[in-house]
Amino acid sequence: MSPEQPSSKIGKSVGEKLRAARVAQHYTQSQLAAPDFSVSYISAIERGQIHPSLRALEILAGRLGLTSTQLLPARTQxxxxxxxxxxxxxxxxxxxxxxxxxxxxxxxxxxxxxxxxxxxxxxxxxxxxxxxxxxxxxxxxxxxxxxxxxxxxxxxxxxxxxxxxxxxxxxxxxxxxxxxxxxxxxxxxxxxxxxxxxxxxLLEKSEPHDPFFIIQLYIQLGQHYTRTENFDQAIAMFHQALSLTEGLGSTHDIQAIYAQISSYYAESKQSVLATLYAYKCEQIHHQQTIKNLRSELHHFLGHAILQGDPARAREYLDEALQSPTVLQDALTLASIYTRNAEWYFDQKDWAVSKQNAQHANALAQTFGDCVIGAEALIMLGRINYAQQLPEAGSQYFVEGLDMLERIGAHQELADESVRYAELLESLGQEREAFTHFRRAFQSKQKLGQ
The missing domain is CATH 1.25.40.10 (Tetratricopeptide repeat domain)
Incomplete structure (x- = not known):
């Protein structure tokens, strides 16, 4: 049984809009499809045979210079x-x-x-x-x-x-x-x-398994245990998530998993879910998603490990810095360099700490705003303050805090704002310190705390 749904007025309307926009931009179906979709997938949407997924709608609309809602059926006044x-x-x-x-x-x-x-x-x-x-x-x-x-x-x-x-x-x-x-x-x-x-x-007792959902679940469990200072459990959860990402090394692997899930739901006559996973199978942008997940996992894992035994942290960092997987992933490597900088910072080796933080910052800059880039900047701020260079330290701190605010990382923003405010307070800059204490308070409010 095919996971695709039959033609409907929703599909036709979206398809008609997609075709009109494509023709207006002088795109062929092949040009619009590559590299994320097949030509047959675009053709099926335009004929109204299937409905595009939310993610597919966003990608196609972006290529045509539209918003995804502009491709949805028009509504009456x-x-x-x-x-x-x-x-x-x-x-x-x-x-x-x-x-x-x-x-x-x-x-x-x-x-x-x-x-x-x-x-x-x-x-x-x-x-x-x-x-x-x-x-x-x-x-x-x-x-x-x-x-x-x-x-x-x-x-x-x-x-x-x-x-x-x-x-x-x-x-x-x-x-x-x-x-x-x-x-x-x-x-x-x-x-x-x-x-x-x-x-x-429920995940362990039921089929099929969506690997991305399970990985996110383990990440959240790891963060939960980190918050409650159960670091051994946190580390175990992050390692579990990392082990799952290892099985998703190629686009073919990802497509095969989603094809199996789609077939399962099609056979059990759950057509909506069958279609959803068929679309996921069509999309190959998940390769970058896997890289980002691994970077995020190393970020959280390193943070949890550094809260515990320094010797264990040193072992983890040395192993990570020799891992081919880490060395080939610039964002993950930036995260490891930031944690390495933090480890040397705790040992009061400012020179080596700064060298690692600078490496992390250089790597992270190519990825734009992200939590790893923000933490590299804040680490440079901490190091400069430790070296009695408050002007340079403040510049890095402010840049990192602004980045955290732009990406909505309110927990990290609250924590680091307090750290920066305390440094300012120690220098007698009470007014500036108050500004950042207030920023931390506002971030906590956004978290409902």
Missing amino acids: ADERFGTTTNLAERDDDEIQLALLELSLLIQQGEPQQAIHQLEGISVKRLKHPYLLQHHYLLGCAYYKVQRHQESENLLTAGLQQIKEGEDVYLSRRFLYQLALTYTAMRNYAQALQAYQRTLD
Whole structure:
């Protein structure tokens, strides 16, 4: 059975818009497709035979100089009003799926407040059970994004209770994982851990396995154990995640995994999920995703190890600096150099520490704004302050803190703002210190703390 869905008015409308935009830009199907998609995939979308995934929609729209929402079907003036969503249950299945797709796009594109406005306007009494669950999940995610954590918890918990046993394992996992993130933001670490473990139990008992989802779960568990200072468990979780990334070394490996998942859902007549994973199979941009995941994992793993035994940390860093996988990945190498700088900083070897931090900064600069680049800058700030060079140190600190704010890394921004404020305070610069204490406080507020 093919995982692709039959033609529908949603598919045709998206396809028509895609073809018109492609022709207007004088692109052939082959030019639009490469390197992420096949020509047959583009052709099928344009003929209305299949629906593009959210990610595919974003990529194709970007190449055509459009936003993804511009490729969605046009709505009437009446439909543009938020109030029309109250009659969602009266629409046919295609229209409901389109409405939920648009709301999911709003959340992913950083517009959770607008999504909330529309989701809260939907009358849920007559929604079919699957759409009701999707509504609860999307609204719970949107509440989480805007730090309305108690409302997110209430809605996700209610939605989870409405999932019948064995009815939708995929959605159960997503509900539990989002609930765990919400509990973490509320600093309710005991319930967060319980939700993470329940998610892991469901993953271990069910098929198929989405490797990216499992890796993210282990990352979150590792961060949880780091926050609660259970560093041995944190290190174990990060190593578990790293071991999973080793099995995703090539585009072919990734495509094979998603093809298997798509076939599973197609055979079990879960056409929406079958289509979702078929699209993931079509896309080969996941290779960069794997590199970024590995970099992120080494970043968190190094941080956890440095909190414990210095000898163990030294062993990890020496091994990482000789690893061919690390040496071939510039962002991961930047992370290792930053941790190496931190290790030598703790030993008060400022010269070697600075050399490593400078290497990290040079490597990270090519990747733009990222947490690894920000920490390399802040490490240089700390070193310069230790060398009695506060002017240079402040320059690095401010640049690193601004980067953390741009990428929304509020926990790191709060922690490093406090560190910088304390350094300023030690120099008698109370006014400047207060500014950064306030910045830390505001970052904590954004985390709901």
